[in-house]
Amino acid sequence: MRRTSRATGVAALSLTVLALSACGGGEVATDTAAAAEAGTVSFTWDRNVNAAQEDADPELEETTVEVPKNPENIVVFDMASLDTIGALGGEVAGAPLDSVPGYLQDSLAADAFNAGTLFEADLVEIEAQQPDLIVIGGRSAALYEDLSEIAPTVDLSMRGSFTETLERNATFLGEVLGAEDEAAAAVDEIEAGIEEARQVTADAGTGLGLMVSGGELSALAPAGADASGRGARGGLIYDTFGVQPVVEDIQAATHGEPVSFEYLLETNPDHLWVVDRDAAINAEGAQAAAAVLDNEIVRQTTAAQQDQIHYLDPTAWYVVFGGIETAQIMIDDVLQIAE
Numbered sequence: 001m002r003r004t005s006r007a008t009g010v011a012a013l014s015l016t017v018l019a020l021s022a023c024g025g026g027e028v029a030t031d032t033a034a035a036a037e038a039g040t041v042s043f044t045w046d047r048n049v050n051a052a053q054e055d056a057d058p059e060l061e062e063t064t065v066e067v068p069k070n071p072e073n074i075v076v077f078d079m080a081s082l083d084t085i086g087a088l089g090g091e092v093a094g095a096p097l098d099s100v101p102g103y104l105q106d107s108l109a110a111d112a113f114n115a116g117t118l119f120e121a122d123l124v125e126i127e128a129q130q131p132d133l134i135v136i137g138g139r140s141a142a143l144y145e146d147l148s149e150i151a152p153t154v155d156l157s158m159r160g161s162f163t164e165t166l167e168r169n170a171t172f173l174g175e176v177l178g179a180e181d182e183a184a185a186a187v188d189e190i191e192a193g194i195e196e197a198r199q200v201t202a203d204a205g206t207g208l209g210l211m212v213s214g215g216e217l218s219a220l221a222p223a224g225a226d227a228s229g230r231g232a233r234g235g236l237i238y239d240t241f242g243v244q245p246v247v248e249d250i251q252a253a254t255h256g257e258p259v260s261f262e263y264l265l266e267t268n269p270d271h272l273w274v275v276d277r278d279a280a281i282n283a284e285g286a287q288a289a290a291a292v293l294d295n296e297i298v299r300q301t302t303a304a305q306q307d308q309i310h311y312l313d314p315t316a317w318y319v320v321f322g323g324i325e326t327a328q329i330m331i332d333d334v335l336q337i338a339e
Contacts, residue, residue: 040066041175043154052142067152070178071132075115075147078137081156082107083323084170085135087186088179094129101315103325119143126150133176158232158322162240163191166322186324193331198242200338205270207243208250209234210259211318212289213277217264218257220275221250233321237273237312241334246270261297271337272303273310280314310336 047063050056075094076082082092082100086107094115095108113129116122118139126134127150134153136143147153156172158165167187174183201207209220211234222245223235237243246269251257264272274293278286290311293304303309316329 039069041069041172042066043172045155045159047144047155048141051144063155065148065152065154067154067176068132069176071176073129073131074133074135075126075129075131075151076135077115077118077121077140077143078135078156079104079118079320080322080326081135081137081169081173083320083326084173084183085177087324088170088174088177088182090173090177090179093131094126099319101319103315103329104320121147123147123150162232162236162322163194166190166324166327169322170324190324190327190331193328193335194240197331197334200335201242201244204337205244206246207237207271207273208246208264208267208269209237209243209273209275210264211275211277212292213286214283215287215292217259217261217292219250219259219263220273221245221257233318236317236321236330237334241330243271243273261295264301264303265297268302270302270306271308271310272301273312275312275317276314277318280318308337 044064046060137157220234222238276289
């Protein structure tokens with residue numbers, strides 16, 4: 001499977017696929033008859049009311065928001081949602097422009113305004129622009145209280161597995177944009193791509209996800225109980241794409257995360273799956289991950305000797321890690337081992 005354009009990858013299947021039905025668990029958009037008549041879509045999720053307080057225990061509160069259909073003015077702080085909106089034919093009027101990856105620029109309106117950063121909203125500018133819908137998620141979840149006073153605001157953070165979240169969010173945004181069939185087609189294509197990738201990794205031997213930042217290494221581990229937090233992002237290579245971890249409990253084996261070059265040689269995975277965090281965040285003067293791993297110790301590993309060190313798209317895997325086009329990038333990254 002190769003990466004397809006938005007026009008072909010989404011639309012080609014839309015004639016043969018029915019719109020997705022609602023997912024279980026209560027965390028999905030539901031279009032009731034009353035909401036349809038009113039031209040709105042209802043979205044319900046468990047909101048962490050402590051999101052703005054660092055290190056506070058999550059306190060979940062079921063929250064329901066009515067969102068207008070076919071909104072003309074959308075502000076988005078969640079890059080995965082920006083991706084999906086653009087892939088479904090919509091466009092975004094405002095976003096943290098400095099954080100929008102190059103490949104998602106065409107999801108923005110030509111005159112898109114800067115809505116702040118992923119962590120801090122420009123409330124004055126957003127209110128002046130009078131949005132119909134605001135979408136947050138992940139890093140921006142703590143902005144809910146302030147933004148919900150300006151316009152209907154929904155949090156599309158990861159909940160459940162990667163595929164569950166993508167299906168739920170694509171279904172919801174498809175209903176909002178009037179692109180239900182396109183959303184269903186895109187999700188079916190992504191699920192098929194993930195299954196193809198899992199078939200490839202099933203026979204590929206062991207692997208280790210590795211993040212490189214500031215010349216230091218961090219071993220990535222399956223998400224486990226941290227399925228909706230930071231661990232979900234790090235665990236994608238195992239949890240979603242089926243890579244067999246080189247050791248049964250990576251976190252226990254590494255006493256957390258940081259690891260040495262010697263650890264790579266001791267565990268000796270068949271494949272290394274590398275995310276260059278410095279490249280993802282455009283860190284100035286940073287040494288590329290490939291240069292960091294180009295040393296005598298790493299060269300002795302099976303992964304190096306078999307040319308099985310794989311560099312994953314850093315923006316897709318670290319910054320966005322969700323959305324329709326990004327999911328296809330991730331699938332293609334994993335499928336590189338079949339070439």
